[in-house]
Amino acid sequence: MPLETTTTAPEQPRLGRRRDHSRDADILDAAIEVLAEVGYDGMTMEMVASRAKAGKATLYRRWPSKGELVVDAVACMKSKGLDADHLPDTGSLRGDLVAMVKPRAVEDADRKLRVMGGLMSVISRSPELAEAISSAIVEPRAEVNRRLFQRAIDRGEISADCDVATISMVAPSMTAYRLLVTQRPVDRDYLIAIIDGVVLPAVGLKPPPADPEAQTTPLGRSADD
């Protein structure tokens, strides 16, 4: 959902063409792609325009500056990905956490992390961008985790004393560091290792004993995607 781009109530032209707002999404998607690849400073308006098969002027007709286009593009990522209101309930915390590890979700998180990395050096100097990143990337991810842990508390699986705020950040932090700093892949095995080796112990749960047969978990991989 792009932010309001026309400042005042748009006087509709009584003749001719209207602004084609369907192109906005293409442009924002192109911006996200470029951001993920080369970062904020490496990104040029020319790159975004050509990737969206648009003219540079078209970009400036809709956004007043590169900075605002980027803020808008980041905000646009909010809608995509996971929805904290419809989390599948597997009956156990480990089940819930492992259920989050699906190729589609991993891929989405990967892209968001790369975008975040490309914006890292700008975050500290642009409160608007920092806010956009927080509400589009950081908070949704943390919120999902918080709900999963709260649910585990509610069903009596883990103690109500545990520091949910901190533990919700374990997986996001470690995946970000792994991908952006050490440049190693964040794949299913790594995510399971974090769940079983760090997150579950932190809430006082023992992970299941290592199964010599299955690589990761017997019932982790589900049919959908």
Add this chain to the structure above:
Amino acid sequence: MPLETTTTAPEQPRLGRRRDHSRDADILDAAIEVLAEVGYDGMTMEMVASRAKAGKATLYRRWPSKGELVVDAVACMKSKGLDADHLPDTGSLRGDLVAMVKPRAVEDADRKLRVMGGLMSVISRSPELAEAISSAIVEPRAEVNRRLFQRAIDRGEISADCDVATISMVAPSMTAYRLLVTQRPVDRDYLIAIIDGVVLPAVGLKPPPADPEAQTTPLGRSADD
């Protein structure tokens, strides 16, 4: 330790002045400061020169390009900070971990993390810079943790089965995320919360019961800085 700046064996001038290599450190320190504040792309050679009270030409007499100056500056941070060969042994893993949490060390880590954040978007496109960051910032920090855990294994305090490689990354990852992404302070309380709430449980240790009197820990704060 700056890398070799003169390419060939330097023919010493038989008359006049020699190059004043004592200024190298000032310039590299200035570069680190600027990097921490505005990042790679925000940094200009002009900024570095003026902060080091040097001329821009002086910078280019010693480093052939901005990129190599930055790689050298990052490599220079390696020597500072903790030394993995002389870690104090408090007799327990928790004691060792808490002993790392000293104002001087926290401040040093803070600076290194900010520099890393300012270089984040460049890492993926410059293997040399990635290597410099890894060997100056990432590896030393991880190595210290690995030794502490290995020592705990050796003294029989924790199981030899635990995933040292992964757990060594918990604190670095979470502090980096906290400082660079959520922009909240990495202070003593936060570090202790990670140690007691995440790291120790992950290796199968129970943290000491909460002491209603002390804010953090009874014997954590030591005399030396």
Add this chain to the structure above:
DNA sequence: TATATACGGAACTTGCCAGTTTCGGATACC
């Protein structure tokens, strides 16, 4: 069909910054 408008593309202006050159002054060596 006529027209007003948005479109893509390309030329253009402007400002910044990497990197270079020049210069007068300082300093160590002979």
Add this chain to the structure above:
DNA sequence: GGTATCCGAAACTGGCAAGTTCCGTATATA
């Protein structure tokens, strides 16, 4: 003291990218 060399300061060059303007074309409305 003479001289070779390094220094800091400042002027300069060249390229690149943000942002603007212009133009021929496409298209939705009347």
